[in-house]
Amino acid sequence: DAGVTQSPTHLIKTRGQQVTLRCSPKSGHDTVSWYQQALGQGPQFIFQYYEEEERQRGNFPDRFSGHQFPNYSSELNVNALLLGDSALYLCASSSSGGRYREQYFGPGTRLTVT
Amino acid sequence: KQEVTQIPAALSVPEGENLVLNCSFTDSAIYNLQWFRQDPGKGLTSLLLIQSSQREQTSGRLNASLDKSSGRSTLYIAASQPGDSATYLCAVPNQAGTALIFGKGTTLSVSS
Numbered sequence: 087d088a089g090v091t092q093s094p095t096h097l098i099k100t101r102g103q104q105v106t107l108r109c110s111p112k113s114g115h116d117t118v119s120w121y122q123q124a125l126g127q128g129p130q131f132i133f134q135y136y137e138e139e140e141r142q143r144g145n146f147p148d149r150f151s152g153h154q155f156p157n158y159s160s161e162l163n164v165n166a167l168l169l170g171d172s173a174l175y176l177c178a179s180s181s182s183g184g185r186y187r188e189q190y191f192g193p194g195t196r197l198t199v200t
Numbered sequence: 201k202q203e204v205t206q207i208p209a210a211l212s213v214p215e216g217e218n219l220v221l222n223c224s225f226t227d228s229a230i231y232n233l234q235w236f237r238q239d240p241g242k243g244l245t246s247l248l249l250i251q252s253s254q255r256e257q258t259s260g261r262l263n264a265s266l267d268k269s270s271g272r273s274t275l276y277i278a279a280s281q282p283g284d285s286a287t288y289l290c291a292v293p294n295q296a297g298t299a300l301i302f303g304k305g306t307t308l309s310v311s312s
Contacts, residue, residue, distance in 0.1 A: 090243075119299065128204070128289055128302030129244070142298040176243060177302075186231040186297040191244040 088113060090179050090192035098198045099167050107162040107195045111179030117141075118160040119153060119189060121176040129176055135160050136182060164197075172199045202227045206290060212281055214311055216272070221275040221306045223290035228268045231297065234235035235264050235275050236289045238305070244289065280310045 091110045099105050101146050117136045121129035129142035131144035135154035154160045158179075164171055174196050203226045213219055223233070232251045236244040248257045250273070256265040263276040273290060284293040287307045291300040 092243075097305040120298075126304070127305045128291075129300070130295075131299035131301070137227045142296060144299060174241070178244075186293050188234070188246070188249055189300060190246070191236075194241075196241060 090115075090177055090190055092175075092177050092192040092195050094195060095193070096196045096198075098200060100200055101167055101169060103167050104163065104165045105167060105197060107164075107175050107177075107190060107197070108159065109162070109177030109179075111177075112190050115181050115190070116158050117177035117182050117187070118154060118158065119162070119178045119180070120162045121178065122146070123174040123176060123194075125173070132162070134192045150171045167199045169199050172197060202230075202292060202294065204290060204292060204301050204303040206288075206306050207228070208305065208306060210307045210309070212309045212311065215280060215282060217278050217280050217310075218276070218278050219280055219308070221288050221308070223273040223275070223303055225271050225273075225301075227294050228271050229295075230268065230292045232265055232293065233264075233273050234291050234300070235262075235273075236291065238287045238289060240287075242255050247288075277308075280308075282310050282312045284308060 119134040121130040125127040133143040134141045138154045149165045174194045177192045180187040180189045234249045235247045250266045261278040286306040290307040301306045
């Protein structure tokens, strides 16, 4: 049973560019959440997707957008990259059918903006 | 607004020691609390999840306790090993149950 997978593993982009990160949820999960983890910090919630719609959003600018596909996989897009966007981006999946469902995390994508 | 704090930020111990990591949260109306392990540059591995109705959970050499009234949780690691070296994070869900709110973590180093 595959867990949460993310691609790519590492990514280097230049300031001002755009980037797309991908996530496939754990089998049986239909909800995907994205987190940003800066060096030495705990993960910060970006947004959550359920039924192909953004269910809730954290304190992140509109440069951060996402999408969920009918197969429950998800993409995180970041436009107009800033140096401060350099971080580990974590995807987590969970099942619906109630609040406070346990979230399972993927290995992350390390984004470096130069 | 819920805030999660972890003390200490870093801890170095010799192999074999028992140790305690601390986590505190400002809003005691939590549904559960979760402890994670993170190796450098890697994703999060769930260690223990304690429901609000529980006082503690155990998995092998790990024991986590929860005191909602005081806004505290502790992670006890018995007979530490070099392989336990990692960053340990605690997290609680927000009121909507959609997001986890994390502390900054405690980075543990166990020397042989």
